[in-house]
Amino acid sequence: MTDQQQMDLRKDEVEAGTTTGLASPSVDPLSSRQNSLWSDAWGALKRNPLFWIGSVLTALLVVVALFPQLFVRGADPRACDLANSKALPSAQHWFGYDQQGCDYMANVVYGARNSLIIGIFAVVVVLLLGVVVGAIAGYFGGFVDGIMSRIADIFYALPLILGALVLLRVGPTTDIPILNTRGPGAVALALALFGWMTAMRLVRSQVIAVKSSDYVAAARAMGASNSRILIRHILPNAVAPVLVYTTITIGVLIAAEATLTYLGVGLQRPAISWGLQIAAGQDLIRTAPHLVLFPSIVLTLTVMAFILMGDALRDALDPRQRA
Template sequence: MTDQQQADLRKDEIEAGTTTGLASPSVDPTSDRQNSLWSDAWAALKRNPLFWIGAVLTVLFTVMAIVPQVFARGQDPRACDLANSRALPSADHWFGYDVQGCDYLSNVVYGARNSLIIGVFAVVVILLLGVAVGAIAGYFGGVTDGILSRIADIFYALPLILGALVLLRVGPETSIPIINSRGPGAVALALALFGWMTAMRLVRSQVIAVKSSDYVAAARAMGAGNTRILVRHILPNAVAPVLVYTTITIGVIIAAEATLTYLGVGLQRPAFSWGLQIEAGQSDVRDAPHLVLFPSIVLTLTVMAFILMGDALRDALDPRQRA
């Protein structure tokens, strides 16, 4: 083979994203595949009405949490008058009044902030724990994988609600408001501590499937360290299932927070929480059903929004669903 033929062959291999020996340092053989995956997924999402329903609701509740005064119609949730106690909805007060005579619409609106803060904070912690532990277990394997997997199994044995309930019951009081035993930070951490295992399993399985690929072997042969291989070549392939799991889990965490608060171990008054509102209104459900109905509807819609988006992402990112 002449020098010109060898040069032409080398050029063709680089353009195709492969080499006869080592991968070209300027070419990522997975980039085109990843771009195709995300472009195809976006095209599928744009045609999915459930995705748009979930996205619109998610944006609505996010804006509600950021600027609640806009949705509260200028009503102060702490401006109460016992003369209006349990008054039914009207044209001036769409959600009526609570037991203390406070405008119930503003109370429900302000409850979105704590719920979303807890949901997002808990999921961030879940991702940090799950991705780190899963990546290490899947990449190194052997004894490391065995130990980390058994630790995850121990946490799997404790149900999410029960584990968080026990932890919040025995958690120490602190002087930092957000992470005291009944603050939003403590509730989020308690739920994250017993909810990271599924993310770990997803990442671990993806890392095991990808680490034997040719481009990973090429990166290792070129002298790339373990950290670089994990971050640049392996973890990007675990994004799709983790993204789906993350979206759904935000809804699950919000529902779990409301459950813990309803049981008396989550947020405490004077905090605003849908769980607190449902718990306070249950004794008056016959005379004032709106006290339970409205926070329950908003809570359900919020959880449904994230689950709809997660289901749509799962279908869009799974090629078998588009076949």
């Protein structure tokens, strides 16, 4: 084959998008890095026993919340008989009875639903606020960043529990429908409004670190809009730290809900909640310690499950941990 024929063949291959002995399609470097990151992370997670412990406990909690009747053998948490008041655990009733003579295991099991609803709803609102505010502040910088960062600092000045407590106290006196009654929605919203700042800081720092990258500059030079650059090129790089934060925060918010309910400003009866059960059992801890023990253990295991998964995700997504 002559030199001219070789050159013509080479030109045809390039125009067709192929080269001899090489893969044909071009690969997006950002996509390759992301695929490698998640592949390596999954490999690390599979070898981490803490991740599996947290995952199993979380999966069990979800099943309990969705199908509580499967775990209480048809017992009704609201069917009470004062003759069984404060009866101790037995082979027939593993958690015993509460002060009203209600099956305590049924109450503890049904309490998982409200806790999970509040935790998930609150963290969704946290992510919406944190991602939107953090992305805008980090991308535009300057005056916009300064204003939004100062707003976050104002919310940081109020601790999560104190801020939510004040909001839930004054909520029934306002005209805001969701705050008029202390249901799961009101508690979740109160927690989210005073818990979004860390997510905002995480997203903001990631956006600032990524927005000067070459592929972002190339997208801007090709005429991509600010919203497209944020959504398609910048925010995918903020997924890893936000995912870790989200997992841990669900457990923290569930514990915060139990704390608010225990203090009397969270869920109210006839709602079923671990916080309500602990509050009702505290005065009977000498004669019926199981009324505090069982909901406390379940609450602890629930929070621990999410924290274990969050810690495992953090280690798996940090390249320094795999070096």
